[in-house]
Amino acid sequence: MVVMTYAEAGKSALASEMHRDPMVWAVGEDLGRGGVFGQYKGLVEEFGPERISDAPISEAAIMGAAVGAAMAGTRPVVEMRFADFALCAVDELINQAAKARYMLGGQLRVPMVIREPMGIWRSSAAQHSQSLESWYTHIPGLVVAVPSTPADNWGLLRAAIRSDDPVVYFEHKNIWGLEGEVDTDAEPLPFGVARTVREGTDLTIVAWSATVHVAEKASEALANDGISVEVIDLRTLWPWDKEAVFASVRKTGRLIVAHESVAVGGFGGEVAATVSEHLFGTLKAPVKRLGAPRIPISYAPPLEDEVRVTEDRIATAARALLA
């Protein structure tokens, strides 16, 4: 067990896979100087500029070249810097990376990882704060990972790099510095296996990425009111661990799905619709979704706060559900 930050976990996961497989390489803007958030610090010294490669400001080429490099036998890890900038390379990801294996009848595969730092991070405004994970769950061929802890970043990034299919990998900008214990001897994590963050009997809260920590805090507050909350971290949205969620809701009878992204069209709708269908009759109350209002993210802190799914908002929703 080693204590490291979420950023360090990502860095050592990449480093360990690069040691394991010489075909793994990373490419993105400013990686040579450690990346915008320091998540690549020291790697160029260790692996050299060919395998920790800088890139021009050419998101479409970063993504598109990675597709070709993956088809041709390497395993690129592309750094998009901000999830928002990946919107400059959507054709390459959706029309090319996600579909190539299928369109070619399985003649080749596209093993690549697309790292997309996501989410609200101190007044970054509407073009540097988005959480668009739900988009990628809708696209056949893509795996979608949303780690919330250093241990999961360690376990899931390694799994993503070993995946023979493209993985859209969302790291949350607001928890780069979060520390936690990591078992560096552990195997990569399987996709589609949720983590029960906390056990409870009255209510289930499903969350992912940074929102898991908000849900955890809310559940502590609720515990003081005698409300016993089970918190489930999905870890990956495609595939997602339906069985774990069903099992928990069968026990609690109540579900809140909370995410930072916009509620309308968010993945919370998928979870809520699936649970409402499968556990119809078992549910003691309607499934409650908590997500951002359908507004762009503002720059001014008080306006930025308006979109946040906070501890209080989760707790309020929980009490309402149990009232």
Place this chain on the structure above:
Amino acid sequence: MVVMTYAEAGKSALASEMHRDPMVWAVGEDLGRGGVFGQYKGLVEEFGPERISDAPISEAAIMGAAVGAAMAGTRPVVEMRFADFALCAVDELINQAAKARYMLGGQLRVPMVIREPMGIWRSSAAQHSQSLESWYTHIPGLVVAVPSTPADNWGLLRAAIRSDDPVVYFEHKNIWGLEGEVDTDAEPLPFGVARTVREGTDLTIVAWSATVHVAEKASEALANDGISVEVIDLRTLWPWDKEAVFASVRKTGRLIVAHESVAVGGFGGEVAATVSEHLFGTLKAPVKRLGAPRIPISYAPPLEDEVRVTEDRIATAARALLA
């Protein structure tokens, strides 16, 4: 009342708005020759090449220039040719068009219409068949329209062109030739008002775009089994007519949401989650979603058919729901 096709309705809606407002213009590849589907035929002769403008194969510039032209006081209608190609201009649509009014604190607006022919159309394969309407419902600032008939194409396209906010406008490629009556004296249609296609008492089917016609056929088949189906065409997905859907489901107690797009992460999840929450207790059966399996769309007809939400599949789901 005039009988025209879905394509003709789109064409005359554009023409009538261009007559009404000299600031309305259209731009896209090959518009001078009438557009790929003939939906612009004759317009360049009527309005000239400046207002029915060809474009280089530069989707990002078509979309981005439209943003600037809208900011600067014109009302561009951009033709994306296939919804799939709009993926080459996602930054321009999501980071720029949708957010500019908000980011600038209301100093300006971005009145533009993005026409995106969508859907499966005789063996066009994975890069020319997608239905991605759910993506845009998730983006604050965008209106999303999905007309299913000539009359609605006439009414909604005119409303879209008059909108001061960007409208993502999906026309389904498979119904260009569909004929129907159009009241050319009618006002533009309001956004967010659904159309009750057929009244019924046992079950509600919510659909949009070409799937409305499949649902209608299925409900006729079901009528022969004595099952009375109410079919609702949402017409626009943002805003969407919750009240109309709630009212219908309060009456029938059962709901199927059917769409051509992939079920996972599709807008059906939003509808199902919302109805399941709001009408908890009123529902006699779980809300059923019908959408495509999470696979790319194949070229070979029998494989292509595997993703279709057919009349039979809707009818089977309906019978199961009522069993």
Place this chain on the structure above:
Amino acid sequence: MSETTAPPRNVDVARLVEHHRQMHRIRAFEEAAIQASHDKLVLGAIHPSIGQEAIATGVCLNLRRDDYLLSTHRGHGHTLAKGADAGAMMCELLGRAGGTSQGKGGSMHIADVGVSMLGANGVVAANINIAAGAAHAIKLRREDRIAVSIFGDGAINRGPFLEGLNWTKVFDLPALFVCEDNGFASTTRTDAMTGGPGPAARAESLGIPATTVDGNDVAAVDEAARALVGEVRSGGGPRFLVCRTYRLTGHTASDPAAYRPDGEVEEAWGNDPIARCAAYLAELGVSTDDLESHRTAAQEEMAGVYEAARNAPWPDTALAYADVQDIADPREEAFRW
């Protein structure tokens, strides 16, 4: 920017004969594909390369089986010239079992990874970045193959053209870009939508040496391609080849191409690359019978290929759910009652 037009002096007759055969095979394949389209056995759009065959053979005869090739929507000829099996290709166009991609991709995604042809593409210019990446992989793996991207003159107005070419220059990659300049982007004349002198000037502004040839002169294409492939393979970095040509058919099999004035197409037929090659070979003493036999052999081959394809079975519908991704079964999600 060098210009090559006159037929090369040091001619290898056997090589030119090989081009002549191959061009006829491509033309016959396209004719059969157009027939299949008219017979409604090909439903999706196909983009014939009739009139542009010299580029396909002129370039591909200089490539090794393990050199990567990425093509466009108009990719039948390139794929055949790279060595793909015509029968499997025709099955793919008809969406039948035995197709190169099991019928899942069709014409616009035609590919044969066995001959390192990594795919045509339905998105204009998308193959440029993918080829740049294949070249990047070659460099990382210290291999001596090269990656080739062939695209049209309309593709040079898309952002990936700039990003992909710049990428190969900056990383000094073994990539050859071939622009088929046929003057049209579907129904629009490209000169009306293209600022500046065109593809070669754009490539050179990105630091990539460009050569322009008469794309209907197979000997000229062959000679230029041979030189450029050699430079790229020997570590010279990316190169750019512009081939001036003309599309003798409509944009698709169903396009009457009414946007072209009377006479333009007829005149262009006078510049038919196959006829020019034949005339040149006749000059060099190859008998008309031999030349004619290339045509008939090709037509017989492709007639057989079409016949076989139309009689091939449909692919098993289970294939619709295969090769999506390793994890999760898509059947679980859809159409459960």
Place this chain on the structure above:
Amino acid sequence: MSETTAPPRNVDVARLVEHHRQMHRIRAFEEAAIQASHDKLVLGAIHPSIGQEAIATGVCLNLRRDDYLLSTHRGHGHTLAKGADAGAMMCELLGRAGGTSQGKGGSMHIADVGVSMLGANGVVAANINIAAGAAHAIKLRREDRIAVSIFGDGAINRGPFLEGLNWTKVFDLPALFVCEDNGFASTTRTDAMTGGPGPAARAESLGIPATTVDGNDVAAVDEAARALVGEVRSGGGPRFLVCRTYRLTGHTASDPAAYRPDGEVEEAWGNDPIARCAAYLAELGVSTDDLESHRTAAQEEMAGVYEAARNAPWPDTALAYADVQDIADPREEAFRW
């Protein structure tokens, strides 16, 4: 591609004095903004333009109030030079009521539509297509204004650079493109990531005449910009101006810029555009007191501006739900219990 470096012969002293004042205002504004960032009153990233002021004033002094301007993440100087109110801009940077965009956009989206400044942009090169579109609207409306896009040397590697420039050439639009070539794209030297000779050559390959000037010589920028703006306004079509400069601060207010060798920055300070302008004005007989007074006046103004902004109230939270779109109320969707 013409080179202008020597100070122009026919100097208008009053105009140069105006530049000197304005450059000091920009510098003082940036210094106050950096202070605000260190004071943690600006939380988001800000990108100071210290060292590049001559481009902002040299270009914008040649623009009319109704000429459109689109800028980048490093847009404070451009916005000030276009005539925006410094007080409202500083309130925007601090996210306060009274901000140019009511605090909703901040530094990277700074805009003042009142002076036709349509916005900085958080996406590199995105402003190029938007400016092309503004120029397109000008042509459709038969107006005599022009649209200007200012961007950095890193932006020339993004697809929109090619698509947007080609667009203005093809449609013959009144657009001026200004590339601030400061040698860096955040922590990376742009020459290492740029194939070919650079921005001017790329513009010319797209048919757009390009001029390159010493961007730290305000007189040279002014002279070149005046000529190009005149050509564009009189219907000459798009033009391109490259200004060679250097970023004297880090990429952001929090970037120590350790990636630059010792001495490089110090040496660059010797080429400070403001000092050069001052020296030149002194030569022309303007008194040191006058020159000094421009600096002190600017610093006092911006100190006051910062003081006012830090005391300004937060925007009303109801604004978070305003100006999303005309239809539908976002409050209905979120946080209902």
